[in-house]
Amino acid sequence: MIFDVTILGCGAATPTSRHHPTSQVVNVHDKLFMVDCGEGTQMQLRKYKIRFQRINHIFISHLHGDHYLGLVGLISSLHLLGRINPLHIYGPPELKELIDLSLRVSDTYLNFPLEFRATQFKEKELIFEDKTLEVHSFPLKHRIDCCGFFFQEKPRGAKITKSMVSSLKLIPSEIIQLKKWNDVTRETGEVLVAARICEVPPAPRAYAFCSDTMYFEALAESISNVNLLYHESTFLDSERVRAKETFHSTAGQAAQMALKSNAQQLLLGHFSSRYSNDEDFLLEAQPIFSNCVLATEGLQVEVPFRDH
Amino acid sequence: MIFDVTILGCGAATPTSRHHPTSQVVNVHDKLFMVDCGEGTQMQLRKYKIRFQRINHIFISHLHGDHYLGLVGLISSLHLLGRINPLHIYGPPELKELIDLSLRVSDTYLNFPLEFRATQFKEKELIFEDKTLEVHSFPLKHRIDCCGFFFQEKPRGAKITKSMVSSLKLIPSEIIQLKKWNDVTRETGEVLVAARICEVPPAPRAYAFCSDTMYFEALAESISNVNLLYHESTFLDSERVRAKETFHSTAGQAAQMALKSNAQQLLLGHFSSRYSNDEDFLLEAQPIFSNCVLATEGLQVEVPFRDH
Numbered sequence: 001m002i003f004d005v006t007i008l009g010c011g012a013a014t015p016t017s018r019h020h021p022t023s024q025v026v027n028v029h030d031k032l033f034m035v036d037c038g039e040g041t042q043m044q045l046r047k048y049k050i051r052f053q054r055i056n057h058i059f060i061s062h063l064h065g066d067h068y069l070g071l072v073g074l075i076s077s078l079h080l081l082g083r084i085n086p087l088h089i090y091g092p093p094e095l096k097e098l099i100d101l102s103l104r105v106s107d108t109y110l111n112f113p114l115e116f117r118a119t120q121f122k123e124k125e126l127i128f129e130d131k132t133l134e135v136h137s138f139p140l141k142h143r144i145d146c147c148g149f150f151f152q153e154k155p156r157g158a159k160i161t162k163s164m165v166s167s168l169k170l171i172p173s174e175i176i177q178l179k180k181w182n183d184v185t186r187e188t189g190e191v192l193v194a195a196r197i198c199e200v201p202p203a204p205r206a207y208a209f210c211s212d213t214m215y216f217e218a219l220a221e222s223i224s225n226v227n228l229l230y231h232e233s234t235f236l237d238s239e240r241v242r243a244k245e246t247f248h249s250t251a252g253q254a255a256q257m258a259l260k261s262n263a264q265q266l267l268l269g270h271f272s273s274r275y276s277n278d279e280d281f282l283l284e285a286q287p288i289f290s291n292c293v294l295a296t297e298g299l300q301v302e303v304p305f306r307d308h
Numbered sequence: 309m310i311f312d313v314t315i316l317g318c319g320a321a322t323p324t325s326r327h328h329p330t331s332q333v334v335n336v337h338d339k340l341f342m343v344d345c346g347e348g349t350q351m352q353l354r355k356y357k358i359r360f361q362r363i364n365h366i367f368i369s370h371l372h373g374d375h376y377l378g379l380v381g382l383i384s385s386l387h388l389l390g391r392i393n394p395l396h397i398y399g400p401p402e403l404k405e406l407i408d409l410s411l412r413v414s415d416t417y418l419n420f421p422l423e424f425r426a427t428q429f430k431e432k433e434l435i436f437e438d439k440t441l442e443v444h445s446f447p448l449k450h451r452i453d454c455c456g457f458f459f460q461e462k463p464r465g466a467k468i469t470k471s472m473v474s475s476l477k478l479i480p481s482e483i484i485q486l487k488k489w490n491d492v493t494r495e496t497g498e499v500l501v502a503a504r505i506c507e508v509p510p511a512p513r514a515y516a517f518c519s520d521t522m523y524f525e526a527l528a529e530s531i532s533n534v535n536l537l538y539h540e541s542t543f544l545d546s547e548r549v550r551a552k553e554t555f556h557s558t559a560g561q562a563a564q565m566a567l568k569s570n571a572q573q574l575l576l577g578h579f580s581s582r583y584s585n586d587e588d589f590l591l592e593a594q595p596i597f598s599n600c601v602l603a604t605e606g607l608q609v610e611v612p613f614r615d616h
Contacts, residue, residue, distance in 0.1 A: 013385075013388055014350070014381075014384070014385040014388050014389070015350060015351050015354075015381075015385075016354070017354050017355070020351075021381075039347055039348060039350070039351075039377075039378065039381040040347060040348045040351055042322070042323060042347070043323050043328075043347075043348060046323075046324070046325050047325070063413040063414050064414050065380055065381050065384045065410065065414060066381075066384075069347075069377070069380060069381045070347065072373055072377060073322075073323075073329075073347040073373050073374075073377045076322070076373045076374075077321075077322040077323075080321055080322050081322070092413070094409075094412075094413040095413075097409060097413075098409060098410065098413065101402075101405060101406060101409060102373065102406065104402075105371040105400070105402040105403075105405075105406065105452075106371050106372050106373060106452065107451065107452045143415065144413075144414065144415045
């Protein structure tokens with residue numbers, strides 16, 4: 001089952017020739033979720049050949065321009081391209097005001113329902129759920145209200161291979177019981193032992209998106225045992241004071257958070273344009289947390305399975 | 309004296325891999341004026357190495373997203389890059405609401421004064437003036453309120469070459485009189501004849517920006533005798549009905565308007581993404597108005613002098 005993250009932009013504050021503003025597409029079991037939508041996101045979708053209309057849910061962390069200014073353009077393009085399916089947007093309450101005003105002044109009446117759910121910034125909250133996935137928002141500490149998003153796979157039922165189904169001639173009612181780890185006694189007296197027939201499914205995985213935030217210890221609880229942690233590292237430790245003043249983190253602090261939350265892999269992003277070499281972020285983070293990669297536009301990272 | 313137009317984007321409606329949304333930079337005597345500011349304009353400024361802070365005046369024609377969605381991001385970047393000089397913005401009254409709301413929700417207090425002037429859509433109006441230039445807005449006919457902009461050089465005084473100044477040992481008071489075409493009689497009785505000493509300056513030039521609009525004859529008056537006319541050609545004549553329904557023009561209609569307004573050169577832009585070959589716009593327009601070029605990102609067009 002696919003569970004990966006594609007980086008559309010990982011620069012901080014203002015777009016540069018090296019980095020686009022923040023946006024990502026999270027693919028969970030072939031459903032696409034967008035996280036943040038900085039200016040130019042729709043051009044990035046085209047560049048990486050991601051079909052606009054496959055995105056049904058967009059999560060916006062906060063209302064600094066580099067995290068949402070591409071949203072109205074994307075909504076407008078979805079409309080012009082003939083969308084009719086609902087689009088679900090999750091973000092701060094004022095985002096609805098911004099969208100409504102933009103649609104009003106352009107005299108646009110969308111052909112599709114736009115379902116808006118306001119996020120809050122006090123506690124972790126379940127904001128999306130389907131058969132296989134839960135998404136929670138959780139508070140970050142930034143200059144304005146800001147939250148992260150936690151994508152958690154639901155536990156899967158036991159797995160029975162097709163060859164096992166055919167060799168034992170399993171019927172649907174037997175499969176249902178076995179997948180619940182219940183043994184089944186057939187009319188013939190034959191006992192089907194679930195533990196022998198079924199395979200243990202892989203453990204559910206989780207992805208956490210943390211941007212933008214200063215370092216604060218309580219964050220580790222919200223993202224505890226995450227498999228893949230995207231964490232902002234706007235600055236290097238040499239600018240630790242500036243990081244705190246601007247409610248951002250350093251690469252070293254991002255690595256500390258990965259360690260503290262027992263993350264499996266760390267994906268660094270939201271790089272300030274003041275640094276000419278992104279490798280410096282990696283050099284700072286890796287001595288603290290070794291399983292660490294740098295975000296870059298177009299990069300696709302699979303959420304890793306945890307070794308048992 | 310420089311008077312040229314650089315195209316940053318000339319696509320219609322939604323950005324594609326071929327065209328960016330509308331934006332241009334007009335250079336009049338080394339002062340930069342921006343016209344429209346679609347999503348991604350600041351990235352285009354970087355690409356074409358145009359210094360952000362040289363732009364002091366931004367004109368927005370109307371509030372369809374492809375003409376203004378890059379503005380808030382550009383304002384934010386100007387702020388982050390340390391701007392202190394005033395920025396003058398001209399656009400529909402609701403644009404101020406949009407900017408104010410975006411700044412409020414991001415808790416941003418600009419370091420520089422933002423001077424906003426609301427445009428109106430009833431008649432031609434002088435909205436900017438300095439020593440060498442006048443800019444007028446003028447009404448277009450579009451689905452929502454929309455205006456074009458007319459950049460008109462002011463007539464220059466007579467020109468006196470440096471060699472003439474030194475050979476005749478002209479003093480400042482004499483130069484001032486001669487440049488007004490007044491003859492000067494020196495104390496010695498010598499008469500300095502302006503018509504012999506001064507050169508006739510080139511005729512003032514004008515640039516008109518018309519996007520978006522349906523064809524309507526009265527437009528020709530607003531842009532009469534323009535040297536360079538940028539006119540939208542969203543469609544080809546085969547889609548004339550659709551053009552009218554959506555308040556847009558065809559390439560043929562743009563050429564008709566160039567002819568009717570006695571333009572000297574026509575620059576076609578705002579191409580719908582439904583056409584795969586921009587050359588088709590040229591093929592349609594040139595039989596009607598031969599001095600015609602296609603806009604494309606990065607193209608710089610000098611506003612031509614008129615032959616006498």
